[in-house]
Amino acid sequence: MKACLKIGLSAVAAFLLIFAAACSPKEEVKKVKLAEVTRSVFYTPQYVALAKGYFKDEGLDVELKTTWGGDKTMTALLSDAADIALVGSETSIYVYAQGASDPIINFAQLTQTDGxxxxxxxxxxxxxxxxxxxxxxxxxxxxxxxxxxxxxxxxxxxxxxxxxxxxxxxxxxxxxxxxxxxxxxxxxxxxxxxxxxxxxxxxxxxxxxxxxESGQVPYTTFMAKESYIKKNEETVEKFVRALYKAQQWVEKNSGEEIAKVVQPYFEDSDLETLAIVIERYKNQGSFAEKMTLTKDGWENLQNIMEEAGELPEKVDYAKLVNTEIVERVMKE
Missing domain, CATH: 3.40.190.10 (Periplasmic binding protein-like II)
Structure with missing residues (x-):
């Protein structure tokens, strides 16, 4: 009799566990539309984050689209065809100079040299x-x-x-x-x-x-509308956390190992060539492991733009750069 009672109680307990699991709210998967300015090995950490499932681990479904050019990438961001863009920081200055009511904010740096x-x-x-x-x-x-x-x-x-x-x-x-x-x-x-x-x-x-030859500069950064970041700060933080994990993984692994992971994004390139290219970028310090766009980097960017006659106006670092999210992630 006791044996039957034990079996009965075990069955009830198992049923309750299954019921609780089925009824407990699942964490919502957040979709993020990401536009990249071009497809390049220069952006290796981004592809590592995608290939190794770091975005998925954060509950994000990142949809990557290559928009081929800074103007097209910024158009996608401004028209809400993209939530986040990977593009040169100079584009945020161009948009600001045109009097944008919802400025484009640089929130994480992917590369810190010319590529x-x-x-x-x-x-x-x-x-x-x-x-x-x-x-x-x-x-x-x-x-x-x-x-x-x-x-x-x-x-x-x-x-x-x-x-x-x-x-x-x-x-x-x-x-x-x-x-x-x-x-x-x-x-x-x-x-x-x-x-x-x-x-x-x-x-x-x-x-x-x-x-x-050019030194450190915020060459390609992740950016979004100020309004998007305010409404989706948790999503942006998860996005940065996945990228930071990818940056660290790239830093610790060889060109050969990294090439194996990102090759699906470069089907026309053989592993040997990819490995050589990745090592070349690593050796010249192109990948921004800390992902923080610094004041010095911002000033260097504007000096380069001014020298080329392309700086519409000087823009204060604090107006278009937000480092709070990256700094929070790096302290974890």
């Missing part, structure tokens, strides 16, 4: 920057960070971009590599993995890094 490389059509046994004088240089889109950093570095080496060489800036971002491959220009400014692929195929040769 482009100078590629020569001819192999150089010993490269000197003055070799660009008199050449045709296929640069990046006018007004974007790659173009501004490119001109900043040229001037640093006493090359006047609009006088000492033929500077081409009227080719759409997505077509720059193809234009060089088809014969346009003696030199070109390219992101990875395109630069390394060109070198492997004999289409060009990497001779210098704009990231090493």
């Amino acid at each position: 482009t490389f100078l590629v020569s059509r001819e192999k150089k046994e010993q490269f000197e920057w003055n070799q660009l004088k008199g050449s045709t240089f296929l640069g990046q889109r006018k007004g974007g960070m790659p173009q501004m950093v490119g001109e900043f570095v040229l001037k640093k080496h006493e090359i006047e971009p609009h006088k000492d060489l033929e500077l081409i800036q009227n080719i759409d971002f997505a077509n720059i590599a193809n234009s060089f491959a088809s014969g346009t220009g003696d030199y070109v400014q390219l992101f990875e993995p395109t630069a390394s692929v060109f070198e492997k195929e004999g289409k060009g040769y990497i001779v210098a890094s704009f990231g090493e």
